[in-house]
Amino acid sequence: MTAEAGAGGRPLAGLRVVECATYVAGPSGGMTLAQLGADVIRVDPLGGATDHRRWPLAPNGGSLYWHSLNKGKRSVTVDLRAPAGKELVTALITAPGADAGVFLDNNVARSWLDWPALSARRPDLVHVHVQGHRDGRPAVDYTVNAAAGIPDMTGGESDGAPVNHVLPAWDLLTGQTAVVGLLAALRHRDRTGEGTYLEVALADVALAGVAALGWYADAQLSGADRPRHGNHVYGSFGVDFPTSDGRxxxxxxxxxxxxxxxxxxxxxxxxxxxxxxxxxxxxxxxxxxxxxxxxxxxxxxxxxxxxxxxxxxxxxxxxxxxxxxYRTATDVVRDHEAAPASSPLTEVVQPGIGRLLAMGSPLRVRAQEVPPRPAPVLGADTDEVLADVLGLGASEIGRLHDEGVLAPTGGRG
Structure with missing residues (x-):
């Protein structure tokens, strides 16, 4: 799959982004860019990163999580510990071209992938780095949500303990914030020729989101925490009602x-x-x-x-x-199957798994839906990307396979 294949007039067609990120925030941002037509190249270590087998799993063991968050990307796997592997990834990130030199990552303790090292190779690099906390400490959605105060507002009046949510909302919002920053930095580069390094911390996104709703200001001025009201909407009227058929x-x-x-x-x-x-x-x-x-x-x-x-x-x-x-996840599936023509959901044929429910970009381009594309098989695009982007020949790529910098020919990622 090349940068233009299947782009169908999508706004970011021709843009190339290299993504070195795991779990939700970074990959969801990369997926958004891919859905809008960018050629997003996800780079993983040989055998896959820690999120490659994360639940939920398909019956054959494939990760529905990984394949759903990486739709429409290309996959490259490299030995990230080998000097030759590091050089390949650095070259991919800093490759020349007006629509290249764009990097999205959440790496920790890889100094060869930080802004000083990469911008020395390409000064106009656009680099967006996703963090847990702004000081570099790790965090995930469920820890920053707890620290932001949301679980203490959630649940019934008689609940004694905080109630977590299951949706990684701050991860998803961080991914979209990274996309906004990346596109803003590209506009700056187009106008000035200058590169930009942006950092976005998951914990800061959570604090910014809650602060934007006025909830911290309310606590500051009232001196009291917002009370729990179960399913009642705070500050207005809204609540759930049971119907005669148990819904x-x-x-x-x-x-x-x-x-x-x-x-x-x-x-x-x-x-x-x-x-x-x-x-x-x-x-x-x-x-x-x-x-x-x-x-x-x-x-x-x-x-x-x-x-x-x-x-x-x-x-x-x-x-x-x-x-x-109120619908369960299986209700959503049944409703889609009953009236697929009116459902925004669709299906993709995912290599290695089969037919899966998916959704393309929620943005419609010229009133047209942007359909989803399947995720890559881990490492399947490695040779193609090295040839397309770096101009490596078959013999050189073969040597890298033989040396173990790339996965054995015919082997998995």
């Missing part, structure tokens, strides 16, 4: 119009008008709805409990209420 839906009324629509479809206008009169409040005010959330939920609960989820869906949609069903 659940999430309903939110942020605006006056959404609140009026909810009251109208449930036939509770008179009830809430009487409640407003009795309490001397205005429930069209968002903060007032929050303060009386339990009473509001108790009044509405009977309407949902008397209807199955299909009826609730039909009536809420007709009334333009802000709502969503």
């Amino acid at each position: 659940r839906v999430m309903v939110v009324a942020l605006t006056e119009g959404q609140w009026r629509s909810l009251c109208q479809v449930t036939g509770t206008q008179e009830v809430f008008a009487a409640l407003e009169k009795a309490l001397g409040v205005d429930l069209e005010d968002e903060v007032t709805r929050y303060h009386h959330r339990e009473t509001i939920a108790a009044i509405l609960r009977g309407w949902f409990a008397a209807r199955d989820v299909a009826t609730v869906s039909r009536e809420l949609e007709a009334a333009r209420v802000l709502w969503g069903p």
Whole structure:
């Protein structure tokens, strides 16, 4: 697969990015660039990095995690301890070309891959380095999320312990922040000819995200932690309701119009008008709805409990209420299989595994979907990349295989 193959007019077609990153943040950023048409070359040690076998696994043992995060890239594997292997990777990163010299990594303690060493070879290099903490200490989403204070806001009122989430949200956001920084640095290079070194720490992304919502400022000025409210939306009205067939839906009324629509479809206008009169409040005010959330939920609960989820869906949609069903992962799969034409999900044929549900870029280019491409087989593109980018001949590549700098011919990555 070459840089242009399958690009289909994608905005980053022709750009070449070398990625030396593992787990979620760096690889998700690289995947975003690949989905937009960039030729992203992921470099791993021989046999794969520590994330190559990470769960979840396919029945044959292949990592669904690794293959899902590396869609559309090319894979190169090299002995990263050998001087010849280090030189190959350095040459790939600093190879000439207006659309080359772009590097995304999360390496630790590899001085030969740091900015001073690489920029000495190519001064206009764009290098984005993903960290755990800004001082170089390691971190993962689940540790920085805990330190950011989110688990202490999560869970029911009676929960005594903090509640972690399962989504590595800060990892994913860090990957997208790295992409934004990389593209901004490319614009700077296009205008000035100068290279840029950017660092983005996972812990800083978490702190920035929470601070941007005003939650730290609230704690600072109020002197108190935000209380836990289970599934209630903080500062507004929103909560889950069970339906008659054992399903659940999430309903939110942020605006006056959404609140009026909810009251109208449930036939509770008179009830809430009487409640407003009795309490001397205005429930069209968002903060007032929050303060009386339990009473509001108790009044509405009977309407949902008397209807199955299909009826609730039909009536809420007709009334333009802000709502969503609770679905399991298998529900999402079944819904896709029942109506694939209307689902944003699709399938890719993943070498070594088979047909897998996937999704391309959520960005649509000229109103067209950007379909996903499968991930590479580990190391499958090594010879092609060394020939295309570095101009190595077959005999030289063969010698590198024989010396063990590259995997044995016909062997796995």
